[in-house]
Amino acid sequence: MNRAFIDRYSKLDSPIHRRSPSLKIRGVFLALITLLFVIPLMNPPHIWTGLLIYVIIMVAITHSSRVPFSFLLSRSALVLPFSVLIVIVNYVSGNFSFAQMVETTIKSLLSIFTLLLLTSTTPFHEILKQLSRWKTPKLFIIILSFMYRYFFLLIGEIEALERAVHMRHSSVSGWKRIGVYANMIGMLLVRSYERAEHVYQAMQMRGFTGDFR
């Protein structure tokens, strides 16, 4: 599984990386609103001009950020099929004109690309810090923080479990696989509970009393 999803380029040094997380997050938010709600208000052919300007700006920022274009494009392409499916269904059913199909696909691609730029130039813990500076409820931040931290561990564990299962169950077919996988997930769940207990003990050892509000 592709583990290098965000962290790969978020620690580079570039004029974009050096910008404050606050600016980048707000910028991306504004960009998405413009792309998805403002530009569509324009009538063709102006809408294509709008999209073109957006693309040019994105390309410029990408270039400045030193994040490889190929990385951003290939990751965008990965998530695109879903949007493409909806678009095709609409076109085939006559709901979309050809122009609408193209427009929607481009908007979808660009919105994914924009978000990717954010996460490729801002480490996750910086995003978290900024969210907490914006008075996001502490409980939300703490859970998000733990979620991120232990996600990688879980991936490793599920891969190890999968290997173990394949070594003993490679011939399990059909419906029985559901049971096998349910057991694997159950095992991970039990481990999560046990780990949570120990993490709480570790937190207590470092003075955590539950007063985080």
Next chain:
Amino acid sequence: MSQISVRRLSYTYSDGVPALNDLEFQLEKGSRTALVGPNGAGKTSLLLAITGLIHTQGEILINDTPLSAKNADSLREQMSFVFQNPDEMLFMPTVIEDVCFGLDTLGLDEKMALERGQAALSQVSLDGYEQRSAHHLSYGERRKVCIATALARRSDITLFDEPTRELDPYGRRNFIKLFDKMAGTLILATHDLELVLETCKQMILLDEGQIIKIGKTAEILGDLQLMESHKLEVPHSLTRHPHSH
């Protein structure tokens, strides 16, 4: 002066199995004591008891103050506990946040906490690792971060649970060097008998929740009958081999 004093300490698991049975001992301030015993002897339970993380029967005195549920939080301010599994201790997004976590409860402001954290990372030779994430570090590096979290606290009492487990010889040697330089009262629960010989002059031999013997490390570990009757071995460096090198 005894820093840790334990009397009639007992603990039973929730399923009724006894883990600790009527323990009694005292540890002097500044002492280094190893806790040795076979699997299931109760080593981890004893460490959890001293830190007040589990509710036990009997008496535990930390600096002559009886440990209770009410004051456990404040008594823990004097202690650090390095867990067996680094992933249970490192729960923050970045290394520096892990190392500095809780330093505010010791009265340090943000700036001082950061300085302490960086100094601690320096002590374990992890300068520059502040913004790294724990999940990207190697096992040995994660272990070092755990020790850094203890060093940053500058506790009077530090407890270690199997600190050299799964470490390669280089990592293990690094730990011994760090341990040698540490200050305060240290308790080391481990299976690594050579480690015990090298680092702790005194030890407690535990088996099935009971103290079998307390005393000088070399004496206890060199007692073949005693070791074998408690599912242990005499460490290699204390035996005389016929086919010496």
Next chain:
Amino acid sequence: MHIPDGFLNTPVTLATVGVSGLTLVYSLKKVNQSIRPEQIPLLGLLASFVFMIQLFSFPIGIGTSIHLTGALLISILVGPLAGFLIMTISLFALALLFQHGGMLSLGANILNMGVVGCFLGYGIYQLIPGRRASLIIAGLLSGLVSASFCALELALSGMLELSSAFTTMLLIYGITGTIEGVVSMFILEFLKKIKPELLESTA
């Protein structure tokens, strides 16, 4: 189904963000009031668990795999309010880090999967709790309602020809929901066998 960005118009976006936002505010308030300190790391670890479930597709043996949400399971383990919190956080992270579902369509996705799964699905289960059938029916019904909300949101945004696609969506998500109920059932039975005390410490 995680709706990507670019498929919901402004009114639908605002409406769904509004509903999900209010539910989130309410849940945060309630959970903050009732949570014990020792439950905090648990919620975090369960969030990474749910996040992983949503990221991976679950093989169902007939050459395909489906996507589970984990909403029903998590609500049974920690209650619907904490469950909803976890779902929201997981969906947010999924959108931000993996672009599964858009950021502006997050409101809709939280509504369709979080609100429906944790409150409706759990509510249906609680009518006759503890029964296998309840789990399956809860899964099925929340799948159907989820699909309906999704279809409605897309249709109102002009992105779906309701008449043609609606039945297909209901079919697909009805089946997915049912399987989610079945998988939740297997997992809960596994937990009962291995660590029954987990199920007592719920909500």
